Amino acid sequence: MLITPIDKSKETSGVEAEYYGVKLKIARANNTNFKSLFRTLFAPYKYQMEHNQSIPEEISEDIMLKCYSQTILVGWSGLKDVDGKEIHYSHEKAYELLKDDDDAYEFVKNQSNNMDAFIKKEEEDTKGK
Numbered sequence: 001m002l003i004t005p006i007d008k009s010k011e012t013s014g015v016e017a018e019y020y021g022v023k024l025k026i027a028r029a030n031n032t033n034f035k036s037l038f039r040t041l042f043a044p045y046k047y048q049m050e051h052n053q054s055i056p057e058e059i060s061e062d063i064m065l066k067c068y069s070q071t072i073l074v075g076w077s078g079l080k081d082v083d084g085k086e087i088h089y090s091h092e093k094a095y096e097l098l099k100d101d102d103d104a105y106e107f108v109k110n111q112s113n114n115m116d117a118f119i120k121k122e123e124e125d126t127k128g129k
Helices: 008-013 032-050 057-071 091-100 102-112 122-126
Strands: 015-019 022-026 073-077
Touching: 008 032, 015 102, 022 102, 032 057, 057 073, 057 091, 057 102, 073 091, 091 102
Parallel strands: none
Antiparallel strands: 015 022, 022 073
């Protein structure tokens, strides 16, 4: 069985993807940082999850937004406010973007699941040899 090698350095540091002229830096879905934060934030609800009790949707969604804004959307360039002023990346600003723009959130989720973006390319392996 041949397994495609994943570029481990990109899993948490991210790869660039363009979203309406803004370059977003997106890490791989379910990377180690995501899993760790997910476990931490869902810990208070462990009992409910283990006993098939539902967690309120707004709490669940908020936790996922925090996980994505802190461990998946890891940077950007070219994002500006309505006055044209550059918005510098922070976890808080990433959270606001993903919460306020459903399409951006879907884009980030889709890109983080795009395995092709995280595959180690053969030509990268042979550079400088």
